[in-house]
Structure formats: structure tokens, C-alpha cells
Amino acid sequence: MTAPLHEAHPTGAGRALPDTQQGMRRRNLARVMHTVSAEGPLSRAAVASRIGLTRAAVSTLVDELIRTGLLDELGPERPGRVGRPGSALAVSGHGPAGIGAEVGVDHLAVCAVDLRGEVRVRAVRQGANRGRAPEPVVAELTALIRQVVAEAGEEGLWPAGLAVAVPGLIARDAGTVVSAPNLGWHGTDLGALLPGDWPLSVDNEANFGGLAELWLGEGTPRDFLHVSAEIGIGAAVVVDGRLLRGNRGFAGELGHVPVWPEGPPCACGGRGCLEQYAGEEAVLRAAGLELGEDRVGLLAGRAAEGDEAVRRALRDAGTALGIALTGAVNLLDPEAVVLGGALSGLAPWLLPSLEAELARRTAGPACPVSVSRFGPEGPLLGAAHSVVRGVLDDPAAVAERG
Amino acid sequence: MTAPLHEAHPTGAGRALPDTQQGMRRRNLARVMHTVSAEGPLSRAAVASRIGLTRAAVSTLVDELIRTGLLDELGPERPGRVGRPGSALAVSGHGPAGIGAEVGVDHLAVCAVDLRGEVRVRAVRQGANRGRAPEPVVAELTALIRQVVAEAGEEGLWPAGLAVAVPGLIARDAGTVVSAPNLGWHGTDLGALLPGDWPLSVDNEANFGGLAELWLGEGTPRDFLHVSAEIGIGAAVVVDGRLLRGNRGFAGELGHVPVWPEGPPCACGGRGCLEQYAGEEAVLRAAGLELGEDRVGLLAGRAAEGDEAVRRALRDAGTALGIALTGAVNLLDPEAVVLGGALSGLAPWLLPSLEAELARRTAGPACPVSVSRFGPEGPLLGAAHSVVRGVLDDPAAVAERG
Structure with a gap:
């Protein structure tokens, strides 16, 4: 369900x-x-x-x-x-809690958040999930969820719902992963694989990251574009405090906005997409580095040391982000752009060229760009909080179930 | 007010x-x-x-x-x-009516629409408005509005409100034209120039064109992108049956999405914007023609006659539209793209390359593109109907005023 x-x-x-x-x-x-x-x-x-x-x-x-x-x-x-x-x-700090879970390319994570918004239990399991079948990954995630639910239960909390963040295209309102290319999952019905004990929602990690920014960010406006970048680049479009989902649930695919229309081919079918210039793999490739596990850590370390190839790669990624965001800002007129996800750890080297590009393509004042304080934690927090918000939005429904 | x-x-x-x-x-x-x-x-x-x-x-x-x-x-x-x-x-076919008005680059138009949605009175005044000061243009528009209101009164209709469509950036909820480059208007408070007899709203013509499509189009979905193109190119982003306005009211500036990032400079401050490839002036220039009054008529005539320079210019404009729309579709995931405005009269020569570009950049089925049946009439109809919708949405308020 x-x-x-x-x-x-x-x-x-x-x-x-x-x-x-x-x-x-x-x-x-x-x-x-x-x-x-x-x-x-x-x-x-x-x-x-x-x-x-x-x-x-x-x-x-x-x-x-x-x-x-x-x-x-x-x-x-x-x-x-x-x-x-x-x-x-x-x-209350007892009673219903939101269970958030995240399927990352390199890790699984689960947390329980109480109605006051406090993270009460958290569990993480490192390990590459790329290319693994969904079943064993979801089995591991389920074990982690049951562990967190049990620990939360000892503190007087019970799950009001489970929300799972996945790096891919998720069919709107259906819990099916239509395509998660960086996991290698296609047409995976997560609803059928996850435990049916609680109300379940599955969503794109960029969406949950944007919701975390909306609900938990300090001074976050109600109209903004949240960029979530790691291997893939996604965005959450928040309009008047609501997430824009799109017809199929696929809105926010900033990574596939054409930047240089005749650039390198992309898995999406296009050419010269933003992901080909600013995704983690593209940046590593441009810097002449190998694809490893702690990709952002590696890039940040090298950039901090002054490695000119890495700095140039990040500068070019910032330029590509600036071009794609110019288009997005013209279409959406957000109050702000927020840089989140793993890539936010590279902000010191991305932002100067990104902001310069936005400014040079805008007649008036350019849209302000800020960096999320949640970074790679955003999707997990957003998932758990989506359950908590559901309780606040209709407490009577939870009372009937509880 | x-x-x-x-x-x-x-x-x-x-x-x-x-x-x-x-x-x-x-x-x-x-x-x-x-x-x-x-x-x-x-x-x-x-x-x-x-x-x-x-x-x-x-x-x-x-x-x-x-x-x-x-x-x-x-x-x-x-x-x-x-x-x-x-x-x-x-x-009722009597009583409150919506008065719509349009300030075009080459004409002024006003109409009265009754609560049943029928256009009961309509008046148009041809003449170039480019480079004219706002005051004489609005004085002419006001005379046209009073003429339409008087004729509507003879049929038992009274204005429930006046809505004015302008080709420019309009400050959200304020009636101020922040910038209408193709008229040469900047910072023009239309609210102060127009008669204060009725509730007034001023909006971008692309927005009203999109609303006409939403409210009056047959089989129009509730999530779509409506492209309004003449000299400038604007879009209306409709999400779940609502117009996306953006923080300042400037959303939908499709004309300033970068297509070829190092292309020709644009008045917006950017380079290689869509308007530089697919706006009427750009197409005329590419085809080696002069800028006259009936620009679309001229292009359509030449293209129909088989003029290869015009056909190539329109093909290239379609390609640029396809690149910009690929980005927009990735960001917004609309159910459909609808081509409206004057440029819709050139659809037979624009659509093939536009659709080919969308298809070649999309892995799955490409977003369908259709042509609005309202064409250049959309903004005026959308303006008048916005008043009618306001009456249907809160009949008690109108009854108090009437």
C-alpha cells in the first residue's frame, strides 16, 4: 500500500x-x-x-x-x-514518529523523527549498491528499518509512516522506481518489496532534499529551486511552499537540461546535458581522477590543496550549473537557488563561476544562490519529516490508526 | 486599485x-x-x-x-x-461581464464576455504602439474600453472587472509594467493610467494566453506549458490547473533560456537566448526580410510559396525552440506543450524540427506538442475570462458589488 x-x-x-x-x-x-x-x-x-x-x-x-x-x-x-x-x-515527544529511509548509491540510511522534529534514532550502513538487484538491497534496508523501529519503540514511539528516498525517477503516487540509472534499477515496485506494516511513500531524493530545506531551513523562502547533486543532478522546484511534481512525477530533472546542445551524449538520450559537465563522474573525469567511493571528499581535498586540474574542473562545472540555472530561473522566477546534496561540500570552488554565469546572463539583480546546511543529509531528513508533516496535517487520521 | x-x-x-x-x-x-x-x-x-x-x-x-x-x-x-x-x-447571459483588454505591439483590443463565456462585444484598433509613450496608448485603450462597456450595457451587461494583457514583465499583484521592451515601457504603473471604475488586473499576455488555453481549450490537460511567441517569446507554466507566477511574477520567460550559450547578445543581458533564434525579428533577419507590420503573415506566405530561405529560418527557429523546450520539459514534466500566440500560424514549418529535437533528446516518449486553436486571440480571451472566472469563484462578492 x-x-x-x-x-x-x-x-x-x-x-x-x-x-x-x-x-x-x-x-x-x-x-x-x-x-x-x-x-x-x-x-x-x-x-x-x-x-x-x-x-x-x-x-x-x-x-x-x-x-x-x-x-x-x-x-x-x-x-x-x-x-x-x-x-x-x-x-508530544512520544507516540507517532516519522520513519525516513534512503537508498544511496554508496549507503543505506534510516532514521526516526518524533513529532517535535527531533531525530531520535538513526542507523547507516555503508556499501556500494550500484548494479545490485533491488531485492537484496531492499532486504538490507528493511532490516535497518526494523532495527530503527524497535529502538524507537523503546522510547515510546511508533511509526506513523515510512518514506523512502531513491536517486531516480519515481512514478507519481505509486512507489515504483521507473528508472534509477545510478543504481541500475528500472521498473522496480518498491511498494511490493518493502514491509507493508505502515503507510508508505517513495520519492526522488532531490524532492525530499528540497522538502527538508523548505521545512527545516532557516529563512528558506517559499519559492525556491533546490539543487541536489552527487553522481546525478536533480532539483526540487518549490512553488509557494509546495513541491512541483510534474505530470508523471518527473519534474526537477535539472541534470538533463541541455547546456551545450551538441556536447557529449547522455544516458537520457540527449546531448550536452548538465550532468555531462557537473555530475560527480563528469567532474572526476575532467580532473583526470578515478571514480572511487568518497568522490566529494577526494575532490574537496584536492581542491583545498590547490590542485589546478581539480579546481578547473570544478570551475567549469560551476559555469555549466550557471547556464542551466539561468534557464531554470527564467522559467520559474524563484526567490532563491539553494545548492544541496553531496556537491554542496564543493561549494567554495563551484559557486564563484556559477554566480558569475548567472550574473552575466541577467540584466537586473541575479537570483541569490545559497548553500544548504543539510548537504547530503537532506533527503533522509526530508523523508522522515514528510511523515511528521502528514501527522500535523491530519492528526485525526493518525489518532484513528494509533 | x-x-x-x-x-x-x-x-x-x-x-x-x-x-x-x-x-x-x-x-x-x-x-x-x-x-x-x-x-x-x-x-x-x-x-x-x-x-x-x-x-x-x-x-x-x-x-x-x-x-x-x-x-x-x-x-x-x-x-x-x-x-x-x-x-x-x-x-445568466445578463448582469456581470468580464472586460478583457490587450496592448499589442501593433494593435489594441477590448472585448466583453458574459458569464456563459460568450464574447458579446469586441473592438480592435490597429496601429503601431512600439516606442509610443504609455499615456496616449492607454488613453486610446480607455476610449476603446468605454465604447465596449457602453455597447455591453445596451445588452444588459455590466463590468465585473477589467483585465489587461501586456507583452512584458508585470509585477505580481501590482499592475505595474516593470519592463515591456517591445513597447519601450519600463516601470509604468498602468493602474494609475487606466480608469478606476472597476476591479483591475494587469498581467503578461503569455499568462493570459495560457489561461485561455486552460479554461477554453478542448481536452487541454491541467499540467502544460503554453508557448506564446510573436516578437518576444513568453510561456505560461500551468501546474495542476494553476498558473505558476514566480516570486516576482516573472515566471515563464522561455525566450531567455540560453540555447547556444555563446550565441548573440540579448537585451536581457544574456547571450544565445531562445528569442535570438525564434522570435519574429530573429526569424525575419535570418530569412533576409525587413521588419514590417504583418510579420507572421509575410513569413507564412513566403514559406507556403516554398521560399527556401524562409523555410530554413523557420526550421532553425523550430530547432532552437526544441532545445529550450527540452530543458523546460525536464524541469517541469508537463503533460503537453501547446504552441500559441502569433507564431502558432507558422506551426507547419516550425513543428517538424521542434518535435525532432525534443524526440532526439528524450529517451522515452517525447512530450506531445499541439497548436492552440486561439492563436493570437488567446491573451484577450484569457483576460476577459479571468474576470468571469473570478465571478464564478466568488459569486457572493459580485452580488454585494452589483
Whole structure:
């Protein structure tokens, strides 16, 4: 069963819920959860004033959320404030948790994040997955998931859902990996291979990386383009706080934007795609280095040492990124471009030429470029948080299941 | 005063209305209007079953819409149907109308569209506007608007709003033309120059062209890229039935996507932009022709006669369009690309190379390309219909004003 948790209620407050009295109650439960999550601890009166409902209406909603274990009552607020002391409310650190998992080219990772957004359990398994069949890889991932779920259980947490990040094209709302060329997977139904114990969503790692930036980044705008680069280059297009998925779920394929239209052929069928200039393999090749395991570490080390071939390769990659991003910025008019993924570790050597290219192709002020503070951790965090957001967006649904 | 009519309720059924009993009533009024508009004439019972409310609730809503003149009662349905005969409801052909206006490089146009979507009055004034100051152009446009409003008034229609299409970058929600290079306008506050009698919205012509395709096209999907090309090349990015506007309102600048990164310089500050290869002027230049008034007519005539220079210029323009669209399709994953605007009249000579380029750069099936049936009429129709959609999306607001 595949339930795209963060898809149904993409902007919080459960806008997709039906427009009935019952739907209104569920949306108001979501408003209370989101308000306490964003600004808590808060008294009932403070919640009421923030969401524009009466104190009595909020109390009924809060009581239900406390009863189902999603909110905690912290006891009376300390004296000295104006008015009667109210009991402060906080999001619970027990109960439902989001399980995030990542299938990387060189590793598997799983984590459990509680409703407060804290990573409570985390497990990683290094090892090359390239060219391995999906079944043994997913079996290892499942073992890692069960280990994390068991450890989370000891802390009073239970999985509200499982979200899996994969470096490839994922069919929208279906959990099928249509194509993950850097793993060698094609038409793989992950929903059938993963445990069916919890609501499952599968998404492209660049999408989850962009969502992590949206939800957890400090000062991240609601319209931005998040570039996730390692061996492949993907992007997440976030518009008004929502991920743009595209018709088939394949949006954000920045790596296959033509940069030099008659450049080298690409596996996508095109020529001169961005990935041919700025993907990890392309950069290693341009620098005359071998493809190993810690590719970014190798490049960063050599660049820091002043290796001119590596620096030139990174400069050229930055130029190619700048040309492709000029097109993307003209099409999407984002407020910012955020460089994430493994390649963000190479930002000091990529950014100067990238920004110069954007600036020289823009009449007015160029779109600002920043570097994600999550780097390669983004997809895993985004996956786990997508489950947590699903709970905040429709707490009633989780209470029914829990 | 600028009120972006089609912005507040972009997907119909007034999702932006407040979540209160009063908001629910307004949303349900919108549901009734949209249902009768899309499927009418319909009986009250048919409306009730389609929107999932009780017959009694729908009757109250319908009575209000009849009282305010937005719905008409056509009298008892003809016998022979099962059950009690109900009176069929239809959207009114009187009352509020959408006034659309267009500032073209070579013409001004205004039309009035009733709530049923019919163009009831239309006026056009030919004449070059390039290089003229905004004030005399807007004065002429205003005279044309007043003429259309007067003629519409004789048919029992009154303006629910005015929407103006301009070939340039328009500041989001502000009515200011930041830059319209092909008119020579920069930083022009159209809101201050146009009559303040009605709610006003100003938008880029490519955006209105895309909205016309979304609302009026037959079988148009809800995710598509609409290319509007004449002297400039713009696009409307429609995602899940909504126009993607971008942070500043500048999204869709397909004309400034780099195609050959070291190609000729462009007014935007870039080099080798699509407009340098596929804009009307670029094509005329490549074909060795002068820039006149009926540019597309001239090119189409020569191409039809077999002029090899013109055909080659159009083929090369199609190739450049195909390269830029490959990037756009990779970023946005639309269900279709629709070629609109004046350039759609050149489709027979552009499409073969355009489609070949898309296909050769795509591993799987390439994104389908179709030609808009509205051609250069799209922006004007989209503008007028944006006002009509605003009425359907929040009929209560119009009833209060009317």
C-alpha cells in the first residue's frame, strides 16, 4: 500500500480535507497542531488567539489531541504573566514518529523523527549498491528499518509512516522506481518489496532534499529551486511552499537540461546535458581522477590543496550549473537557488563561476544562490519529516490508526 | 486599485475564502455556479447530487443566485423524464461581464464576455504602439474600453472587472509594467493610467494566453506549458490547473533560456537566448526580410510559396525552440506543450524540427506538442475570462458589488 503522506496535505492545515462540519473539525485540529508545533509551548488562550477560534472551541480540540497523545500538557505556566495562568501545551515527544529511509548509491540510511522534529534514532550502513538487484538491497534496508523501529519503540514511539528516498525517477503516487540509472534499477515496485506494516511513500531524493530545506531551513523562502547533486543532478522546484511534481512525477530533472546542445551524449538520450559537465563522474573525469567511493571528499581535498586540474574542473562545472540555472530561473522566477546534496561540500570552488554565469546572463539583480546546511543529509531528513508533516496535517487520521 | 481577480481563487470553488460558516456558504455558492456553468442547464436536484449537498441546501443557494441575477431559471423541464419535473437552471447571459483588454505591439483590443463565456462585444484598433509613450496608448485603450462597456450595457451587461494583457514583465499583484521592451515601457504603473471604475488586473499576455488555453481549450490537460511567441517569446507554466507566477511574477520567460550559450547578445543581458533564434525579428533577419507590420503573415506566405530561405529560418527557429523546450520539459514534466500566440500560424514549418529535437533528446516518449486553436486571440480571451472566472469563484462578492 502506498499512501503519499506529504502529498495529500501539502501546505499544512489539511486543505484537501472535505468541506463539511467533520472536515472543518479535522482542519481545525490540524491548525492547532501546526500552531503548537511552530510556536509552542503555548497556552490554550494563545492558540485560540493565533488561529482565530474561541477559547472554548480550542479547548475541545486540545482535549482531543491530548487524549490521543499528540499534545502534552506541561502544567501551569510560571506566575508573573498577565491574566490567569494557563497550562502550556507542547507537541508530544512520544507516540507517532516519522520513519525516513534512503537508498544511496554508496549507503543505506534510516532514521526516526518524533513529532517535535527531533531525530531520535538513526542507523547507516555503508556499501556500494550500484548494479545490485533491488531485492537484496531492499532486504538490507528493511532490516535497518526494523532495527530503527524497535529502538524507537523503546522510547515510546511508533511509526506513523515510512518514506523512502531513491536517486531516480519515481512514478507519481505509486512507489515504483521507473528508472534509477545510478543504481541500475528500472521498473522496480518498491511498494511490493518493502514491509507493508505502515503507510508508505517513495520519492526522488532531490524532492525530499528540497522538502527538508523548505521545512527545516532557516529563512528558506517559499519559492525556491533546490539543487541536489552527487553522481546525478536533480532539483526540487518549490512553488509557494509546495513541491512541483510534474505530470508523471518527473519534474526537477535539472541534470538533463541541455547546456551545450551538441556536447557529449547522455544516458537520457540527449546531448550536452548538465550532468555531462557537473555530475560527480563528469567532474572526476575532467580532473583526470578515478571514480572511487568518497568522490566529494577526494575532490574537496584536492581542491583545498590547490590542485589546478581539480579546481578547473570544478570551475567549469560551476559555469555549466550557471547556464542551466539561468534557464531554470527564467522559467520559474524563484526567490532563491539553494545548492544541496553531496556537491554542496564543493561549494567554495563551484559557486564563484556559477554566480558569475548567472550574473552575466541577467540584466537586473541575479537570483541569490545559497548553500544548504543539510548537504547530503537532506533527503533522509526530508523523508522522515514528510511523515511528521502528514501527522500535523491530519492528526485525526493518525489518532484513528494509533 | 488593483485586484488580481483570477489570483485570489485560482482553481475555482474559492479555496482562499475563510474557513467559517460564512466562508462555507460562499464556497458552496461558487460550487453551484461552477457546476451549472460547466454542465448546465441542470435541475436543482442534479446540482445537489453533483456537489454532494442536500436538495434543500442547494435550493437556498440557488434562490440567492437567481435573486442576484447570476443564474436564470429556464422554466419546467420537458416531460418524459423520470421523477417530478424540475426547473432547469442556467448561467445568466445578463448582469456581470468580464472586460478583457490587450496592448499589442501593433494593435489594441477590448472585448466583453458574459458569464456563459460568450464574447458579446469586441473592438480592435490597429496601429503601431512600439516606442509610443504609455499615456496616449492607454488613453486610446480607455476610449476603446468605454465604447465596449457602453455597447455591453445596451445588452444588459455590466463590468465585473477589467483585465489587461501586456507583452512584458508585470509585477505580481501590482499592475505595474516593470519592463515591456517591445513597447519601450519600463516601470509604468498602468493602474494609475487606466480608469478606476472597476476591479483591475494587469498581467503578461503569455499568462493570459495560457489561461485561455486552460479554461477554453478542448481536452487541454491541467499540467502544460503554453508557448506564446510573436516578437518576444513568453510561456505560461500551468501546474495542476494553476498558473505558476514566480516570486516576482516573472515566471515563464522561455525566450531567455540560453540555447547556444555563446550565441548573440540579448537585451536581457544574456547571450544565445531562445528569442535570438525564434522570435519574429530573429526569424525575419535570418530569412533576409525587413521588419514590417504583418510579420507572421509575410513569413507564412513566403514559406507556403516554398521560399527556401524562409523555410530554413523557420526550421532553425523550430530547432532552437526544441532545445529550450527540452530543458523546460525536464524541469517541469508537463503533460503537453501547446504552441500559441502569433507564431502558432507558422506551426507547419516550425513543428517538424521542434518535435525532432525534443524526440532526439528524450529517451522515452517525447512530450506531445499541439497548436492552440486561439492563436493570437488567446491573451484577450484569457483576460476577459479571468474576470468571469473570478465571478464564478466568488459569486457572493459580485452580488454585494452589483
